[in-house]
Amino acid sequence: MKLQVVVSSEHDSNAVPEAYQSLFQHAGADLESHRGWDQGSHEIAEYLKEILKVKPFVYPYTRLLIEPNRSLDNGDLFSEYSRKLSAGERDALIRTFYLPHRDQVESEIARLSIGGPVLHLGVHTFTPHWKGQKREVDIGILFDPGRQYESQFAYQLMSSLSGKGFTVRENEPYLGIADGFTTYLRGRFDDEKYMGFELEVSQGLLNRLDQVNTILGEGLLKAIGEFEDQVLLQR
Template sequence: MRDVILLCDHARNAVPPEIGDLGLPPEDMNRHIAFDVGARGVTLGLAAWLGAGAVLSTYSRLVIDPNRGEDDPTLVMKLYDGTIIPANRHADDAEVERRLTAYHRPYHDAIDLAIDEVLEAGGAPALVSIHSFTPQFKGRPPRPWHVGVLWDRDERLARPLIRRLEAEGDLCVGDNEPYSGQLRGDCMWRHGTARGLPHVLIEVRNDLIATHDGQADWAKRLAPVIRGAIEDLRADGH
């Protein structure tokens, strides 16, 4: 499915050498605050199953979050889920601009390039972004969903995907849960909504994909669901 472009905004917990360790111990850098646990493995597995292209982020969301617009106040987080990010506490406008130039914009340029290549080949790009979420957040009740489908104004891909996930029979599927997909300036808005392309963001609960086996299982499970949703999309003339 060469028209499908997989994205993984929070693929890695790496930090550029010039920034150091952000002032955080390794145990924090291995938590969800630094990256989406398991999302990279699922994305790569899906790329193999679907024969699709993929664009994955290079650095931790704590360096700069590629899933935020350039004017978003949470672009460079100083406090994340109760954890202070020491290297970000005094990041001024000049430092934020440096990180935008070095890390944020190249990721989005790579996505634009992937889209343009599909268009130039006469294809119809569809974007599928893979994320993961924690089973519980900030002491709130446990999240019941195994997987969530996030969307904004464009339901073309989200609706068939939700229907097919629910048809699996053993999944609790979130419709714009555990988050809303209506975040202006995020990756899906910038490359999907703004360009009029079908797009969807899939959130998998991270305890289900914390291991290589879990990632492989979910990639194998999601692949035919995504393939079917894309076929539904094309059958509707999109």
């Protein structure tokens, strides 16, 4: 049995749809910052496309319009720029941008899970400094340690990435069980059908992205092979 793979990039771009550009006339600095997008995530997703032979699901607009990696009841779903819209206009953002992306990813996972477990890789990058403190992590592997398959794959992936010159940590700089798309999807699919991971790469490594991509790609391929041999073949 083979592990099916889905790749998504929720913060791929800082583009603003033409109809909403007036909201962001004075938001240039925020759009270019980590608030507006995950710089480098597009390149990582494109590399995974080649190495894993899957087409990424890409959300093509800034998270400052609507945040596709948050639940509908999360207070950060809309930024200060889009929060000023009327309730009807915010509902239109949900229907037009938020739901289509998430529904596409969920539908593909549902389709693939008929044949076995699905590994979902959400690609992200993070600012290396937060509130004046340097984050002591280069690559973060976010997952739910309470789910057996995710824990097993995380162990294999961490082992595959260790000793490569980067600081790799589990559930840093964020918790894998915090509100997000993978957390939502865990509630939709059983442990043996869905494994949701977020790959977090420090934006301090953007000048070494080719090296990071190579290490991530090789590590993922090794971990996937080991998971198939050691877990799926034993089912």
